[in-house]
Amino acid sequence: MKKWKREISINAPIEFVWPFIYGDLEKKKLIFPKVIAEEIIVHKEEVVGSLINQTYQNGSYIEQYELTILKYTNESNYKALQESFLLNDRFRMTTEYEIESQSNMTTKFIYTSINKPKNILLNIFQLFGNDEVIMRFMNRTKETIETAYEEEQNR
Template identity: 70%
Template sequence: MKKWKKEILLHVPIEFAWSYFYGDISKKKKIFPKVVDEEIIDQTEEIIGTMINQSYQNGSLIEQYEITIKKYTNEPNYKAIQESFLLNNRFNMTTEYELVSQGDKITKFIYTSINKPKNPLLSIFQLFGSDEVIVNFLNKAKTAIELDFEQLQNNEEL
């Protein structure tokens, strides 16, 4: 099993950032550009346990993943969603996106990814994994979210 946990500050209000992780597929695509679509398969009232079919573009192929929401918190100063899915029928993946308000226009974004191979032999390859993909994702998410917020602010000033 391999676990990565990284954080970055976003210069946007927590409510603005939250829509990129839950609820708005057009915004989600800005930080997850390979996501093609999402369809709720089974919606639970408390969100936890909801199952989503996600279409994901991988080169010329479109792959389907069944995502289950394992954790969901939507409070004024703290928001989190944890999802789990089976990646390529080889890895049980758990991803968590946490947002913590640090003020009116600053939000701490914490990303956690747990990658557990179905086959123990694949664990050996994880020893050589780096956090480069995680760091790149955080930086791209920060840029996309902050740029959208800046454009919104500029439009409101007009």
């Protein structure tokens, strides 16, 4: 099992940041450009336990994952979403997105990813992994949201 946890500060209010993580597919696509569609399979009133079929495109290859929402918090100063899915029938992925209001104009974004291989051999390969992909994702998220917020402010 490999776990990464990183945080970054985003210069935008928490309510502006949240739809990029949950609830607005068009905004979500801006930080997850390979996600092309989502369909709710099972909707739970409390959100936890809901199932979402997510379609993902990597080059010409299209895959679908069934995401299970394990955690959902939507408070004024703290919001969180934790999802789990099986990646390529090889890894059980659990991702968590937490945002916390630091001020009216700043939001702390915490991303946690846990990769649990189904095969013990894959566990060995994970030892050589680094967080480069995670950091690119964090930086892209920060830049995308800050640019969108700045554009909205200038309208």
